[in-house]
Amino acid sequence: MAKHEDVINGVIFPVGEKNEAYAQFFVGQSYLKSLVSDPKVSVGVGNVTFEPGCRNNWHIHRDGFQILLVTGGEGLYQEEGKPAQFLKTGDVIVTHDGVKHWHGDTKDSWFEHIAITAGKPEWLEPVADEVYENATK
Known part of the structure; x- marks a missing residue:
């Protein structure tokens, strides 16, 4: 279990500011640090940190x-219609165009990932508590 002290200074990259820009699309608190700010690059790259219990x-x-x-x-x-996958340091997830999904942390651990994103996200409904609880079992 990763504790706050383990991620407060960033595991690899710095923890960003509170993720106010996308807060409406998260349950719980997340933090975002943009890692690439070159306007000629059409791919977003950011360090996303989740407090325990947070998910998008x-x-x-x-x-x-x-x-x-x-x-x-x-x-x-978790992708819609599939079981949730447990993630740990070193795991890589590829989500293709058009796949409905969510990601976040476990109830008891902080969580960090680098998100490399192309295209535009379509934000949908929050992950129901029951779905989240089942995913954490």
Whole structure:
């Protein structure tokens, strides 16, 4: 289990500011640090940190993809209609265009990943507590 002290200074990259820009699409507190700010690069790259119990809403990446590189803690990833996957440092997730999914951390651990994202996300409904609870079992 990763504790706050384990990630406060960032596991690899610095923990960002509170993720106010996307807060409406998360249950719980997350932090975001943009890692690439070159306007000629059409792919977003950011370090996302989740407090225990935090997860994002179901969402779909349109006209693109998302790659998650897990850098610390313990997390979860689930595609619609499939069982949740437990994530740990070193895991890599590739989400293709049009796949409905969510990701976040476990109830007791902080979680960090680098998100590499192309295209535009379509944000959907929050992950129901029952779905989250089942994923954490």
